[in-house]
Amino acid sequence: MGKVDLCLSSEGTEVILATSSDEKHPPENIIDGNPETFWTTTGMFPQEFIICFHKHVRIEKLVIQSYFVRTLRIEKSTSKEPVDFEQWIERDLVHTEGRLQNEEIAARDGYATYLRFIIISAFDHFASVHSISAEGIAVSNLS
Numbered sequence: 001m002g003k004v005d006l007c008l009s010s011e012g013t014e015v016i017l018a019t020s021s022d023e024k025h026p027p028e029n030i031i032d033g034n035p036e037t038f039w040t041t042t043g044m045f046p047q048e049f050i051i052c053f054h055k056h057v058r059i060e061k062l063v064i065q066s067y068f069v070r071t072l073r074i075e076k077s078t079s080k081e082p083v084d085f086e087q088w089i090e091r092d093l094v095h096t097e098g099r100l101q102n103e104e105i106a107a108r109d110g111y112a113t114y115l116r117f118i119i120i121s122a123f124d125h126f127a128s129v130h131s132i133s134a135e136g137i138a139v140s141n142l143s
Contacts, residue, residue: 006057006134008033015039016082016114018049030129035065035100038130041119048118050082051132056139059110062089063133064103064117069093070127071120072103076112080142085116095123100130110136 007013009031018027020042027049029037041047056078064072071092075085088109093101115134119127 003060003135003137005033006053006059006136006138007031007051007132012054014052014054016050016052019047025128030132033131035130038067038128040128041122041126045122045127046118046120047127048116049129051115051117052082053113053115053138055141056111056113057134057136058139059107059112059134059136061133061135062103062105062107063131063135064101064105065130065132066093066101066103066128067130068095068122068124068127069101069119069129070095070122073118073120074105075116075118076110077114077116078111079113082114082116085114088115107134107136111139113142 015027025040027039074089076088
């Protein structure tokens with residue numbers, strides 16, 4: 001089985017939690033495969049969302065497309081439920097005036113069933129996440 005984008009709703013992935021929601025820009029937009037849609041934060045920071053793969057996966061590369069995100073922490077869990085997260089990656093992103101931030105991360109030890117993305121701080125009062133791409137493979141089903 002080849003590498004796929006594990007973070008697409010068409011692959012069965014879901015956003016199971018988001019700390020803010022705007023009906024025009026819901027969290028599901030992060031994984032819909034359309035770069036024109038996005039999720040926006042509302043209110044103070046930190047803000048977070050959790051992605052569920054519904055299977056065990058091995059992630060080799062992450063690509064985050066966002067706007068106004070300053071500091072991003074990514075935690076992962078290999079549990080059957082969204083618990084026991086461990087810090088995995090933390091990045092300070094560069095502010096890109098007038099265009100999307102495109103952060104590529106080569107993943108080490110990328111085994112997960114859930115990913116928690118925490119926007120710790122932003123360059124403005126609001127931030128947006130346009131897409132999360134996780135290149136990798138499905139390792140096994142949850143049993």
